[in-house]
Amino acid sequence: MTRIPQRTVERFFRYCQFLHTRLEAGSEHVFSHELAAAVGVSPEQVRRDLMNFKLKGTPQRGYPIQEFMTELYAHLESSSLTKMVLLGVGNLGKAILSYFLKRRPNLSIVAAFDQDPEKTNRVYSGCQVHHIGQLEKIASREKAAVGIITVPASAAQEAADALVRAGVKGIVNFAPAQIKVPAGVFLDQIDITLSIEKAAYFARKNSLKEQLR
């Protein structure tokens, strides 16, 4: 199968997210313009995406949600279980653990790691916390594909290196430090504090502009 570009994958996941909400609200069909508005893309983009699927919609009712989701999941191949590990059981780490506990049957955090002895050998949100020294052994044994980094900035690169040695092929780094991974490992870096600082910067600018008007 051909590799779907990152932006398309992102849109497909957003479609899934929205369709799931609609299905829960009792809807059976969806119009492309509704999808476009919910996901924040143009209706043309949605229609182009829809050409990837063997999906029959009608102008009166739109597209059948259940079939649409089946097609999306087939493209995203997320019907099989993907195992993940989490490094750093601080506040953000705990928030992510608790989120994934029940909501995502096909995405499971199979083990968490921390260096604080107060936290190891305990269970948070159904997930066993081990000492960080055991990361490579446990992550390779479990065949974890994804690593989530929520350690402090100074420990982030070391954490990523250990994950790569353990065979992880995708990393999401939440530590406020830019890390590097070898080719063949997907990396996404999300700096929550930086986003909030940026919003504060532009909010100040916007306030100033309004005052000067």
Added chain:
Amino acid sequence: MTRIPQRTVERFFRYCQFLHTRLEAGSEHVFSHELAAAVGVSPEQVRRDLMNFKLKGTPQRGYPIQEFMTELYAHLESSSLTKMVLLGVGNLGKAILSYFLKRRPNLSIVAAFDQDPEKTNRVYSGCQVHHIGQLEKIASREKAAVGIITVPASAAQEAADALVRAGVKGIVNFAPAQIKVPAGVFLDQIDITLSIEKAAYFARKNSLKEQLR
């Protein structure tokens, strides 16, 4: 003063972040190539950015960190207090509250809001939690400039609308739903789950490629 583009602002904040770490580690000077490596941009980009500052470096020692930070903060105007409010005191909300409690003297979350009566009229990480119904009153009284949204997807747009009515000029939305804000309000949307799903998708692809090699 001219408006600095968003990517530049982001780099400037990353420079601050790295310089802060270096200063704490006892360094007094930094080389542009060190900055480039830490922030993940080219040395040429760093040198272009440095031309904005009245900063004198030497080839032997690099740039003086303390002066560099003073110049950066002057550009980012973050020496005055920016007030923020947070909506939704779940796990992620609590993680953000606890992060901002001590670490950022110029960025303060002055009030938090939730609809759960169990959480209101309590203090989390030094921040008073009010009922969501009081948002507009309190956020306008406090002149909050920034709103942080950590409510469920279904409540996100409503939360954003209330923030805009209260006069907030910058929003960071962590709810897994695309929201809309009027012109003049900065918006950043961070979907943590989506990033993890995307990493899982590309990790599966990368594993497959390795097996086929």
